[in-house]
Amino acid sequence: MPTTAPRARRRPVMFAAALATATALSAAALAAAPGAAAASVPLTGYELSWGIKESYRTYVTGPYTKGTFTVTDGASQADGNGVFTFTDGQGTYDSTNHTLHLAFKGTLVSESPVHGFKRVLSDFQYDSATGVLTADLTADDGPTQQDVPFATVAAPTGADMSDLATTLTAEAGTFLGGSNYAGAAGDPLSVVKKQGTTSPSPSPSESETTSPEPTSSPTSSASPSESETGNPSSPKPGDSASPSAKPTASTSPTASTAAAPSRGDIADGRLTWGVKDSFRSYVVGPVAKGRITASDGASQASGNGAFTFADATGSYDTEAGTLSAAFKGAVNFKGHQGEGESGGYGLDLTLNHVRATLDGGSGKLTADVDSLGEKSANVVLADLKAASTKLTAKNDVITVNDVTATLTEAGAKAFGGFYAKGTALDPVNLSVALTKDAELPSGNGTSGGGSGTGGTGSSGGTDSTTGGIGSTTGGIGGSMAATGAGVPVGALGAAAAATVAAGAGVLFALRRRRDTQA
Template sequence: MSARVLRTTLAALLTAALVAIPGQADAADSKVSGGRLDWGLKTSFQNYITGPIAKGEYRLTGGAATAGSNRFRFHSATGAYDPGSGDFTAGYSGGVRFTGHKKEGGDYELDLLIANPKVEIAGGGGTLYVDVTTPAGTSHGVAFADLGVGGLDTSGGTTRMELSDIPATLTAQGAKSFAGYYEAGTELDPLSLTADMSADKPDTKPSTKAGDGEFSGAAVDWGVRRTYREYVVGDIAKGSWSLTEGAQDGGALFRFGEGKGFWDARKKALDAAFTGAITFTGQGLDLTLTGLGVTVAKDKGTLTADVTSAGATTEDVPLVTFAAKLSEKDGLVRLDETPTVLTAKGAAVFGGFYPAGTDMDPLWLAVPVKSGAELPPLPDLGEDVAATQPPASIAPAAASSEVDADGFMPAAYWIVAAVALAAVAATVLLVRRRRPVPESTVTEEKE
């Protein structure tokens, strides 16, 4: 199929890339199926949360991932696109929970979950909607930010849309999510997205079988640990990872499939072995995990793997444990986003960078106990961004200070912040001690 890349320059230098379908300007609406949205909310807010005043963290949930410095990646776009008008809607999955100012008893004065962003572009304007959860409850579909898309022409038909560095401005409704400490009109971080149309999406559903307690076609999804992945590709290890033997990469999760084993419905016990391998390489790093297995008995589960490091292989190493109350629904025995904890032997696999008892990435498990049961999909990041000519993008935003002029400052901390800011700025600039693997200041969401 011939393709052309359309670029439309906005006043704000926003650009779009559309892989066009000749002759489809008047075609019926297309469905959006797959793609990613990268957005950091507001860099100064992130810095404040993880800084010395709030002493907080952010956690990822629903398969969300990080995408480089200060950006979160949301996945599995669904929506619609009208080639005639250019109207476009895409909703993405995943969330980020920010907590800070921990109180006695374990609660937080600041507790904010931003999830399931949705972008709507119509009539020359654009809006970003999100689900917002605070201790007071959840508000769905909050019109959180106005998007600077004036002048963007998305009509004409496309199999794939890319929008890069879309300016975002906080709305009055969005400002309420920050208890008024950011005013309406505040500039947020720009966002970028891709969205694939469903016409060319292949059917990749795996076959599943079950009978007399035996099953095949199961899958286990696990990301190891987000900070470990960031360490591997970061400035210290300068490495990468590769997937072989059928393992898949879902952004925040790796899927190991073709699981076979036995399910004891009476005892709620499970024994499963999966295919797939992942290899992490970098400076001073060569680690392969393969032959993953999951056993569950008496509501406790263990994830094992064959571990190869420095040329030596150790089989069936228990990496993490997890709570596992198993039950059947829709022909599947499932665990969704289950917290995992590193074992002592697992700690040795990672060179002692993480001590035993460290929270690792959550785990998903899907075991077909009825033939033909459909496995849940991995996060769908859409087609490879490099598969088409990349759009130009606006210059990156200037680096934010620890707390900038419009930074998030709860009223109770104004006095403390005023005294501390000068020292904080000096400390951030002058004292930056690198550790081999980041501490767990920033962790993933646990249910």
């Protein structure tokens, strides 16, 4: 789904590492159009490091399998059966949508004569717009499958594209030879600009800085220590496209002339939250065959990604470390059309009026819940825990990312009891502007209002891939939902109950409650 800014006055600053390469446009191209911003910027010199999954590497090289990993064509492996690195990443940065696509060199072969398998992976490609890592796959002596979705990748936060969480796809599970890999968490993935690589830059004074991370209020000049590192800098809000322009504090039209007070009303803000990755996957997967719709100011990131709720209102107090913010937007999950006596949906869950509070680093995530027509207001879905007890404003914006969200007892009831209290939900990212002219940073997922649909289980591409959890665990939830059997979780046994809790049994829980009320 296209990404749009929540308000015209704010320009997104997303994927700062990719923005850093915008200065790599040739001087000739800039001279030809000094005032134009290119929609597509070439990228070179990137590396991708990923270990697939540590348990898989241990299995291949273990005493029973006695297998090996072989890396060629520019790939390498860290010592001690470590992660793999793929080199010479080339591609493009889309300066309109602030996304990048990179293809990497390197071939990885895992094989075991004892167990009689050979797996070849090559042509890894990462697309931040879809959040998908693809590869060419060859199993044993079979044909090579091109551009197979191998893992979903969490969206970067700001300038950092390191240690991104990954989830192996159903296709990856089939290729690696174990259904337990499908939908499992993979090793973290990192995409970095290789140090020492060079590319054309407009001028030495602009291409040298200590860090590619942009700031919303550019400094007037680089210090001597910054100018000696030789790393390309990121274009910053307010910079001119002219190669001779020097960033100064006055070049940013949105810079506040005075700092916001330590307490007051929130002017604007965004909250990004995926609810739970396995639940999204199940809804659009081949069992539920459903769809996810964001509306009323909410939006969903492409590739069945996280949701962003916009237009925050509320209050803050940085001295006391407290914040209370309400966000616009609604998200609806529908699945199993035709189930039930009315021929409607067996799963129909809406979350709206999302609110977040923080006090000394701890807080609550609240929403209004509509499940199969049963409405409950102000449901505390999750307990929140931030990394810091303090709230710090920078450029009149408070940003708190990677806030841990843990399901409450009320939240467990909202999901029909198939997610137990204490279950880890997707992390929460939020940014609030303290003044009307403050510029909100880009965060995970899409930003802004509008509406969108996460896709259906029958569609291909990423939706069918992320639905892999539904396909592997949905058999239990799907069969129970179809029969209407009133089997409690405890009767399923520990293994089945764990499978249901991964997302496939949510429908059954909601359906049972509806049937009980009928």
